[in-house]
Every structure is written in C-alpha cells, then in structure tokens.
Amino acid sequence: MPYLSVSPIIDYDHEAIGELCLGLVRGGTEKEFLSAAFHYARDGIRFEFRSFGQTVSETLKAGAGHCYHKSNLFVALCRRKGIQAGLRYCELKAEALAPYWSEEARRLFGQGPIGHFYAAAYIEGQWRSFDPIFDMELLRYADRLDWKVADRWDGSSEMTLPQDLIVSGRDGVLASAFPEDGIPPSDAGMLDMMNERLRAIRLGLAE
Incomplete structure (x- = not known):
C-alpha cells in the first residue's frame, strides 16, 4: 500500500523513528x-528552510x-504505527511566510504564491489534513496576523x-512529494539567507 510504504525520504524503518x-x-x-x-512534528522540530533531500531520520x-x-x-510516524498517511499540496499567499522572511527573501519570493506541503492521515474512514508547518514559537510571533491557529490538536478534527x-x-493525497529521481536541488547560500530572519525572531531581535 503506497500510504504505508517506506521510501528513501520517508525512511520510517530507521531505528530513531521507531524509538520516537x-x-x-x-x-x-x-x-x-x-x-x-502532530505536536512533536510541529513543536519538536523547529521551522527552518532545509534541503529537499533531507530524509525524515535526518530531520529528526x-x-x-x-x-x-x-x-x-x-x-x-503514522506509517510506522500502521496508519495510512501522505502529503497534500497547495499554494499559499506570500503573506503566509512574509513575517518570517528576510528583506532579500521578500524581494525574491514575495510576489507570487508559495508552494506548500502538509500532511494527511486516513482516520475513521476518511482523509483528514494536518499542517505542522510552524512551531508554537513562530505561531506566537504571528499572533499579530490573527491566524487563530489552535495550540492543541485533538487527534481527529482537521x-x-x-x-x-x-x-x-490539488485534490488527492500524495504517497510522496517527489519521485525518487526528481527531488529539487537546494542552494546552501540561499537557504542560509532565507533562515536569517528566523534566527533573529528566535533570538528576540526581530521587530
């Protein structure tokens, strides 16, 4: 079953994933x-721009x-537990990430929509969506945007x-974001530039 499968990126057969x-x-x-x-993926993993080639065990x-x-x-984690899970894709307004971007990143990406992956799991006979993108530290910083994102999730509602x-x-749930031979390359200098403001926010130096 594709929604329970191991892949080079979703390497849930790794010992560290099993222990977690x-x-x-x-x-x-x-x-x-x-x-x-969900709360571990959202709050236990800090939001930071990284290479698309990074595996789940490397993320951990x-x-x-x-x-x-x-x-x-x-x-x-869902697949390791025997729960079918996959990814959904959408495009976000630039303002969704604007609070977390440096001035240079805003100049480069601040006009058009931004591609975004989030998770889905098959629960009680239907697919439900869960988005762990921003950890609570960043969500609290974005409170001024009045996003009204709940602190806690009950494990069933979207x-x-x-x-x-x-x-x-896009309709449907993806077993993986990219084909194994089609993972987009990443530029380390670009990633560091995009993370500049995130570091300032976490250090309390951002406005």
Missing part, C-alpha cells in the same frame, strides 16, 4: 498517538525542517492554516 514512535504514547489510543505525533537528528520535512515526519491564506490546492 514507541515513546510518543505508550498504551494510548490512536487519536492520542496522532495528537502526540537535526531537529529542524520546513513544511515538507515536518509533514514527512508526521507521515513517517488542523490547517487559515483557508484565506490558501490560493489553490
């Missing part, structure tokens, strides 16, 4: 596990990733960014 999966909720319900997995080791990596981690930030979306 076992430690999230011992003896709890499926909903309790899903809630714990680094403790950092952007929407693609954090969603892949949630998917990996948990996504506000719909008015979404320009368009």
